[in-house]
Amino acid sequence: MKKIALVTGSTGGIGTAISSKFVSDNYRVIATYSSTEYYKDSIKWFNQQNFSEEHVRLFRLDVANTTECLERLTSLLKEEGCIDIIVNNAGITRDSVFKKMSAKSWYEVIETNLNSLFNVIQPLFGSMCDKGMGRIINVSSVNALKGQFGQANYCAAKAGMIGFSKALAEEGAKFGVTVNVVAPGYTSTPMIKKIKSEILESIKYKIPMKRFANPEEIANTVSFLASESAAYITGATLSVNGGLYMQ
Numbered sequence: 259m260k261k262i263a264l265v266t267g268s269t270g271g272i273g274t275a276i277s278s279k280f281v282s283d284n285y286r287v288i289a290t291y292s293s294t295e296y297y298k299d300s301i302k303w304f305n306q307q308n309f310s311e312e313h314v315r316l317f318r319l320d321v322a323n324t325t326e327c328l329e330r331l332t333s334l335l336k337e338e339g340c341i342d343i344i345v346n347n348a349g350i351t352r353d354s355v356f357k358k359m360s361a362k363s364w365y366e367v368i369e370t371n372l373n374s375l376f377n378v379i380q381p382l383f384g385s386m387c388d389k390g391m392g393r394i395i396n397v398s399s400v401n402a403l404k405g406q407f408g409q410a411n412y413c414a415a416k417a418g419m420i421g422f423s424k425a426l427a428e429e430g431a432k433f434g435v436t437v438n439v440v441a442p443g444y445t446s447t448p449m450i451k452k453i454k455s456e457i458l459e460s461i462k463y464k465i466p467m468k469r470f471a472n473p474e475e476i477a478n479t480v481s482f483l484a485s486e487s488a489a490y491i492t493g494a495t496l497s498v499n500g501g502l503y504m505q
């Protein structure tokens with residue numbers, strides 16, 4: 259039986275790399291997209307990646323919606339039998355200097371990047387504990403660790419992920435459920451294309467490796483944490499940031 263991995267935000271830059279890596283690791287992937295509005299795009303994505311329905315199931319899930327997550331993930335669990343691996347990868351930015359930050363920008367980021375952990379994990383965690391095996395991997399950010407001008411909302415949410423993961427790691431440990439964080443640095447995805455080119459260049463200049471990460475480099479770390487080789491790692495935060503921030 260293939261292990262089943264739920265990957266949120268699977269159609270984005272890092273999400274695509276994680277989904278592809280998991281397919282090559284021989285997992286069945288439940289690839290989420292956020293709303294019916296993106297259904298056609300997600301089908302296009304599925305076809306572009308040459309995925310088959312045996313390996314990848316597209317699944318609508320608004321990770322910011324508590325009621326929807328409870329209902330849809332409870333059904334999913336019944337249909338699939340179990341979920342072995344959860345990767346909370348869905349994330350958004352609403353960058354702005356704090357003086358100008360709207361409440362909407364604050365709450366959207368907290369809901370999608372942090373409240374989503376409750377929404378997605380809570381309906382599935384009990385079954386992982388009952389099975390005596392599970393892997394939860396939360397995708398945070400270098401900016402959770404170092405802070406970033408213009409990202410008070412994002413840094414708050416992504417740092418919240420780390421505290422949450424340590425607490426849940428304690429609860430999951432005796433059941434064989436590990437909970438870890440991957441903290442990517444600036445990665446070549448559509449997300450960083452929103453940053454003005456001169457600001458992006460100044461960020462690249464500060465990275466000791468003088469380049470952004472490839473999404474595959476983040477996916478490889480997620481894959482490792484999902485594997486049997488990482489069975490004794492829990493509550494950890496693995497940085498993949500080219501040296502931009504060293505703990």
Ligand code: CAA
Binds near residue numbers: 351354442445
């Ligand atoms: N430190 C101190 N001061 C800074 C600064 C910094 N890092 N960056 C800008 N400033 C100053 C500017 O010099 C400017 O000062 P003056 O008013 O005296 O001229 C002032 O702050 C305003 O700066 P901006 O012109 O940049 O303001 P803006 O409103 O046009 O833009 C911003 C604000 C959108 C936040 C922009 O600064 C920005 O895009 N910053 C980068 C944010 C960033 O790194 N986001 C990461 C997105 S990718 C991601 O999140 C993935 C991941 O996990 C890594």
